[in-house]
Amino acid sequence: MGDIDIDQILQTITELLSTYSLRVLAALAIFFIGRYCVGLIMKALRSALEKRKVEPSLVGFSCGLTHALLLTLVVIAALGQLGVQTASFVAILGAAGLAVGLALQGSLSNFASGVLIIIFKPYxxxxxxxxxxxxxxxxxxxxxxxxxxxxxxxxxxxxxxxxxxxxxxxYSAKGTRRLDLVAGVSYGDDILKVKAVLQDILDNEPRILPEPKPTIGLMEMGDSSLNFAVRPWVKVADYWPLFFDLQERIRIRFDEEGITIPFPQRDVHLFREED
Missing domain, CATH: 2.30.30.60 (SH3 type barrels.)
Structure with missing residues (x-):
């Protein structure tokens, strides 16, 4: 009787070892091979992102997140080979991920927008x-x-x-900008002379681009002045320096040419009422 019990015990141990040793070996093989494959995938992903000149911070974040997700899948597959019920484990991870996602909703929105900015480069x-x-x-x-x-x-x-x-x-995407200025003169000034003076000022400014050609035209007959639109094209870097320089130059040149820059005026008519 004792010999039979020992044989059964030895047989049971042998069966357990043969069964679970194979599962353990299979689980270890899945883990190590999977981890090796994850490493190859990460190298390829990092290389592809760097070749596309993606922002370094995005490369690091994306690679770290992808590595964690892939390694989690490898661990779950290895546990499943050992007979562990992974369905509940996956459900727990999903619930935890959902909770974290809701808590970090604003941050995830900023992250997604950051990825779009880096990929599509609106600026x-x-x-x-x-x-x-x-x-x-x-x-x-x-x-x-x-x-x-x-x-x-x-x-x-x-x-x-x-x-x-x-x-x-x-404002910098195209490399050039149109400079919009308004030069007001009095109704008594010769508008052809005003246009000639403005054109001469633009012709003698080397920072103004020849193409597209500058626009000079009577834009508005205002209450107190004739308003001319002066619209040259300039490089983005020259926009603000030229904005100030041209206004100063127009004022000085108008004074030299006797062209009047009027103040706001109103005609007031007085009527005397008879007693």
Whole structure:
């Protein structure tokens, strides 16, 4: 009887070892081979992103997130080979992911917007833009925020979801801008002479681009003045220096030519009522 019990025990142990040793070996093989494959995938992904000159911070974040997800799948597959019920494990992970996603909803929205900005490039570092509620020169583009520097050297940090939720105006994208000026003269001045003087000022300014040709024309017959539109094209870097220089030059040249820049005027008519 004792010999039979020992034989049964030995047989049971042998069966368990043969069964579970194979499962353990299979699970270990799945884990190590899977981890090796994950490493190859990550190298390929990082290389592809770097060749496309994707922002380094986005490369690191994307590769880290992808690595964690793939490694989690490998671990779940290895546990399943051991006979562990992975359905409940996956459900727990899904619930945890949903809870984290809801808690980080704003951050995830900023992240998604940051990815879109980096991929589609509506603006780049150094561009002058109006985005969301901010306006200035783009100093840095991060995964969650965009940093602008205003013309008076203030720093504005805008969440990427805010920057992409409305209209984005990029003043630097085309490399050139039209400079819009208004020169007002009195009704008594010769408009042909005014146009000739304005044209001469533009012709002698080397920073003004020859194409497209500048526009000079009578834009409005106002209450107190004839308003001429002066619209040359300039490089983006020359916009503000030329904006100030041209206005000063127009004023000085008008004084030299005897062209009047009128003040606002009103004609007042008085009527005497008879007693």
């Amino acid at each position: 780049r570092v150094g561009d002058y833009v109006v985005a969301g509620s901010g306006e200035g020169i783009v100093e840095e583009i991060h995964i969650f925020t965009t940093t602008l520097v205003t013309l008076d050297n203030r720093t504005q940090i805008i969440p990427n979801s805010v920057a992409t939720s409305g209209l984005i105006e990029n």
